[in-house]
Amino acid sequence: xxxxxxxxxxxxxxxxxxxxxxxxxxxxxxxxxxxxxxxxxxxxxxxxxxxxxxxxxxxxxxxxxxxxxxxxxxxxxxxxxxxxxxxxxxxxxxxxxxxxxxxxxxxxxxxxxxxxxxxxxxxxxxxxxxxxxxxxxxxxxxxxxxxxxxxxxxxxxxxxxxxxxxxxxxxxxxxxxxxxxxxxxxxxxxxxxxxxxxxxxxxxxxxxxxxxxxxxxxxxxxxxxxxxxxxxxxxxxxxxxxxxxxxxxxxxxxxxxxxxxxxxxxxxxxxxxxxxxxxxxxxxxxxxxxxxxxxxxxxxxxxxxxxxxxxxxxxxxxxxxxxxxxxxxxxxxxxxx
Amino acid sequence: xxxxxxxxxxxxxxxxxxxxxxxxxxxxxxxxxxxxxxxxxxxxxxxxxxxxxxxxxxxxxxxxxxxxxxxxxxxxxxxxxxxxxxxxxxxxxxxxxxxxxxxxxxxxxxxxxxxxxxxxxxxxxxxxxxxxxxxxxxxxxxxxxxxxxxxxxxxxxxxxxxxxxxxxxxxxxxxxxxxxxxxxxxxxxxxxxxxxxxxxxxxxxxxxxxxxxxxxxxxxxxxxxxxxxxxxxxxxxxxxxxxxxxxxxxxxxxxxxxxxxxxxxxxxxxxxxxxxxxxxxxxxxxxxxxxxxxxxxxxxxxxxxxxxxxxxxxxxxxxxxxxxxxxxxxxxxxxxxxxxxxxxxxxxxxxxxxxxxxxxxxxxxxxxxxxxxxxxxxxxxxxxxxxxxxxxxxxxxxxxxxxxxxxxxxxxxxxxxxxxxxxxxxxxxxxxxxxxxxxxxxxxxxxxxxxxxxxxxxxxxxxxxxxxxxxxxxxxxxxxxxxxxxxxxxxxxxxxxxxxxxxxxxxxxxxxxxxxxxxxxxxxxxxxxxxxxxxxxxxxxxxxxxxxxxxxxxxxxxxxxxxxxxxxxxxxxxxxxxxxxxxxxxxxxxxxxxxxxxxxxxxxxxxxxxxxxxxxxxxxxxxxxxxxxxxxxxxxxx
Numbered sequence: 001x002x003x004x005x006x007x008x009x010x011x012x013x014x015x016x017x018x019x020x021x022x023x024x025x026x027x028x029x030x031x032x033x034x035x036x037x038x039x040x041x042x043x044x045x046x047x048x049x050x051x052x053x054x055x056x057x058x059x060x061x062x063x064x065x066x067x068x069x070x071x072x073x074x075x076x077x078x079x080x081x082x083x084x085x086x087x088x089x090x091x092x093x094x095x096x097x098x099x100x101x102x103x104x105x106x107x108x109x110x111x112x113x114x115x116x117x118x119x120x121x122x123x124x125x126x127x128x129x130x131x132x133x134x135x136x137x138x139x140x141x142x143x144x145x146x147x148x149x150x151x152x153x154x155x156x157x158x159x160x161x162x163x164x165x166x167x168x169x170x171x172x173x174x175x176x177x178x179x180x181x182x183x184x185x186x187x188x189x190x191x192x193x194x195x196x197x198x199x200x201x202x203x204x205x206x207x208x209x210x211x212x213x214x215x216x217x218x219x220x221x222x223x224x225x226x227x228x229x230x231x232x233x234x235x236x237x238x239x240x241x242x243x244x245x246x247x248x249x250x251x252x253x254x255x256x257x258x259x260x261x262x263x264x265x266x267x268x269x270x271x272x273x274x275x276x277x278x279x280x281x282x283x284x285x286x287x288x289x290x291x292x293x294x295x296x297x298x299x300x301x302x303x304x305x306x307x308x309x310x311x312x313x314x315x316x317x318x319x320x321x322x323x324x325x326x327x328x329x330x331x332x333x334x335x336x337x
Numbered sequence: 338x339x340x341x342x343x344x345x346x347x348x349x350x351x352x353x354x355x356x357x358x359x360x361x362x363x364x365x366x367x368x369x370x371x372x373x374x375x376x377x378x379x380x381x382x383x384x385x386x387x388x389x390x391x392x393x394x395x396x397x398x399x400x401x402x403x404x405x406x407x408x409x410x411x412x413x414x415x416x417x418x419x420x421x422x423x424x425x426x427x428x429x430x431x432x433x434x435x436x437x438x439x440x441x442x443x444x445x446x447x448x449x450x451x452x453x454x455x456x457x458x459x460x461x462x463x464x465x466x467x468x469x470x471x472x473x474x475x476x477x478x479x480x481x482x483x484x485x486x487x488x489x490x491x492x493x494x495x496x497x498x499x500x501x502x503x504x505x506x507x508x509x510x511x512x513x514x515x516x517x518x519x520x521x522x523x524x525x526x527x528x529x530x531x532x533x534x535x536x537x538x539x540x541x542x543x544x545x546x547x548x549x550x551x552x553x554x555x556x557x558x559x560x561x562x563x564x565x566x567x568x569x570x571x572x573x574x575x576x577x578x579x580x581x582x583x584x585x586x587x588x589x590x591x592x593x594x595x596x597x598x599x600x601x602x603x604x605x606x607x608x609x610x611x612x613x614x615x616x617x618x619x620x621x622x623x624x625x626x627x628x629x630x631x632x633x634x635x636x637x638x639x640x641x642x643x644x645x646x647x648x649x650x651x652x653x654x655x656x657x658x659x660x661x662x663x664x665x666x667x668x669x670x671x672x673x674x675x676x677x678x679x680x681x682x683x684x685x686x687x688x689x690x691x692x693x694x695x696x697x698x699x700x701x702x703x704x705x706x707x708x709x710x711x712x713x714x715x716x717x718x719x720x721x722x723x724x725x726x727x728x729x730x731x732x733x734x735x736x737x738x739x740x741x742x743x744x745x746x747x748x749x750x751x752x753x754x755x756x757x758x759x760x761x762x763x764x765x766x767x768x769x770x771x772x773x774x775x776x777x778x779x780x781x782x783x784x785x786x787x788x789x790x791x792x793x794x795x796x797x798x799x800x801x802x803x804x805x806x807x808x809x810x811x812x813x814x815x816x817x818x819x820x821x822x823x824x825x826x827x828x829x830x831x832x833x834x835x836x837x838x839x840x841x842x843x844x845x846x847x848x849x850x851x852x853x854x855x856x857x858x859x860x861x862x863x864x865x866x867x868x869x870x871x872x873x874x875x876x877x878x879x880x881x882x883x884x885x886x887x888x889x890x891x892x893x894x895x896x897x898x899x900x901x902x903x904x905x906x907x908x909x910x911x912x913x914x915x916x917x918x919x920x921x922x923x924x925x926x927x928x929x930x931x932x933x934x935x936x937x938x939x940x941x942x943x944x945x946x947x948x949x950x951x952x953x954x955x956x957x958x959x960x961x962x963x964x965x966x967x968x969x970x971x972x973x974x975x
Contacts, residue, residue, distance in 0.1 A: 077639025
């Protein structure tokens with residue numbers, strides 16, 4: 001789906017001054033989104049961005065589309081109500097690791113499992129930025145921040161694993177500064193019917209700088225980015241010298257490509273069974289070493305809003321358009337003269 | 338003795354209470370008898386009362402479920418105080434309800450359930466059937482279980498029902514017997530049973546057989562010397578049906594969608610006693626109703642805001658604990674100034690409280706229970722059928738003033754039934770509103786999402802999909818007009834005042850408070866809101882019969898209050914305000930009118946009886962009453 005209108009990035013850029021900290025990874029994501037939507041043929045008036053609370057959740061103010069900056073953690077609930085009633089719209093949810101995985105974890109799980117037609121973009125910076133630097137549900141064990149002076153004792157959650165466990169039909173991961181990769185992933189999310197979940201590793205240069213350096217630093221990233229590509233063997237490294245193979249129990253490990261021989265896992269995001277996708281998501285927890293990015297899962301399942309409309313249309317064709325007088329007179333009535 | 342030889346006594350009205358174990362089907366029995374009475378043309382009011390536990394341990398006091406029906410040949414307003422007839426299906430039901438039976442009242446007891454084990458569970462040391470403790474009543478000991486099983490022997494022998502299944506029909510036997518006593522046709526219940534059990538015709542047949550056996554038992558036993566007849570009430574002409582508050586509320590919402598030309602969206606999370614609204618709407622998809630059972634109360638409220646942003650008539654329904662969870666999202670809803678309806682079917686609080694009992698204790702929660710200054714409109718229904726009209730009124734206010742509107746109902750209204758004269762749908766109010774139109778191609782002016790209508794102060798409803806009206810809304814403070822984020826001190830003050838003013842504007846199209854004062858010379862006003870309307874009306878009628886000069890007013894609009902309310906209250910010597918809470922409307926009235934309103938406040942989980950309010954008004958307004966206790970007051974037929 002390429003651009004069929006004459007719109008440009010400018011048409012998706014609002015007149016509001018962007019107020020993230022200089023150097024924040026959010027800028028790169030915003031620019032990518034503003035540039036991508038016209039390429040996809042999206043219309044500003046049919047596009048809605050809904051966010052919760054947090055740094056990332058200011059995003060809608062900067063898009064010249066419809067938008068709601070809602071309350072902490074609840075963006076998927078507003079987006080659900082909107083997407084269910086308005087199938088003609090492109091509804092995006094912008095959330096973060098605190099908003100989407102902590103206070104709003106419940107809603108994320110349920111929006112994904114229902115497969116409502118939404119694109120949920122989670123900016124993961126492993127920190128609470130807006131409240132000035134407390135550990136988040138994705139901060140690694142031991143992370144020292146304002147509320148964890150002796151180190152975090154919380155086991156962090158892996159957002160991709162969580163989404164897969166929640167029956168999400170589209171699950172992907174990208175990186176704020178990898179513009180081409182991010183565009184590719186967001187395009188696929190946009191084109192997927194049903195709920196799409198995209199985790200974006202996003203650097204918070206003020207409170208958690210360098211969290212993803214292993215995947216972002218030009219020298220390190222070639223050794224650590226495991227790029228998942230449909231129907232391709234999963235290998236990585238400057239010379240493709242590392243490969244992902246499956247253990248006997250289905251879990252994955254990294255070995256040398258040489259040792260792997262023909263055992264290298266060939267990536268198939270369209271496989272209905274999510275087991276392999278889940279195993280891939282477990283290759284890295286907090287990404288300090290090799291970590292997969294790309295589309296983990298992309299399958300077609302019935303979409304909630306379609307099913308609901310089928311029920312409504314079905315009821316109408318079976319019972320006729322609802323007649324109020326008939327409804328009120330249903331059951332036993334009697335006449336008083 | 339045949340029916341014809343039996344004396345048939347004309348009554349103006351009667352109160353019948355069915356009481357049994359939760360598993361005995363008392364609600365269904367009461368429901369059927371209600372429909373039969375309605376079809377006989379009586380005016381009626383019902384009071385279902387059941388435990389929160391689905392099946393509390395069988396035979397215990399905690400497991401007793403009851404259904405009271407008051408039916409009459411004249412206009413009635415309450416489900417009645419003391420029953421004339423009590424059906425007790427087991428010792429626990431007898432123990433719990435005997436004290437409310439009128440002296441000399443009729444008691445029908447299922448003798449078979451009075452086993453030693455059941456007596457023990459109900460806390461009886463000796464059987465009340467044998468120790469003379471029932472001698473003040475007309476007692477009919479009926480072996481209901483045994484008679485039912487015997488009536489169903491053909492089905493048991495044919496292997497179509499086992500004994501336990503057969504025993505379950507004993508409520509139909511009891512219904513047959515009561516139907517006989519009150520000369521009610523069971524024909525409608527027979528056809529209802531055949532529809533309900535269409536998939537299992539043998540079960541339908543067995544229940545019909547049990548029902549008829551109950552009627553026949555009454556006819557052939559000499560124990561029932563009298564049968565009773567309550568003539569049709571002289572209600573205003575029209576077509577009637579029975580309706581509960583929850584059902585009327587659901588229908589009102591559907592009607593509001595139709596009248597507004599908008600798709601109805603209901604996002605809700607199951608909670609007693611509100612769930613039936615979701616159930617009813619889920620069945621009406623052919624009206625284009627989209628129902629969404631959310632993962633929690635917060636999600637339900639969020640989905641409603643999303644649907645309202647998209648242009649739907651969006652509604653959620655819950656009860657106190659659920660509303661508490663929605664509070665933050667309701668604040669957002671208020672702040673983004675979108676139309677929507679939040680139904681609170683109040684139950685006993687605080688916390689989980691009394692899930693299946695009624696109370697009016699969420700008024701202040703609805704008015705003030707959000708952070709910051711977050712005014713919303715609040716309306717309250719006053720009877721089961723009034724839930725229909727109140728839903729339409731809530732929608733009118735929401736759509737006209739672009740505001741969340743809280744609709745207060747309660748557990749009593751939700752589950753009790755009354756005859757409803759069906760409205761002519763062609764005469765329902767027109768609720769159409771216009772979305773903000775797309776600007777003309779040559780219009781290069783800026784779109785102002787927080788520009789306000791001069792008359793209503795409502796902002797434009799600019800829905801996604803409209804070219805040129807893209808805008809962002811949110812919970813952060815907005816600049817007047819543009820809606821952009823603003824931290825400007827004066828702007829915040831102005832926006833706070835505008836949000837209050839917009840709610841106050843609603844009062845401009847409210848009619849003057851209606852006062853019920855037949856002689857026009859009362860100097861005492863009894864004022865209330867919500868489900869106390871029936872008992873207050875009944876009490877005022879009795880007080881007038883005693884020569885007391887009392888007027889009555891009942892508020893549907895609680896935010897904003899009607900503009901003429903202060904003047905009205907100040908024109909009476911004494912204002913009495915009965916509420917099923919500790920004085921929430923009284924507090925509000927005192928604060929807003931400076932009138933020293935006298936509250937009558939009780940929270941028992943049960944609606945007021947007319948009798949207790951007579952006594953209360955006597956004491957609060959007439960200095961101590963006339964020596965007649967509330968219990969002596971007879972409100973039957975009032």
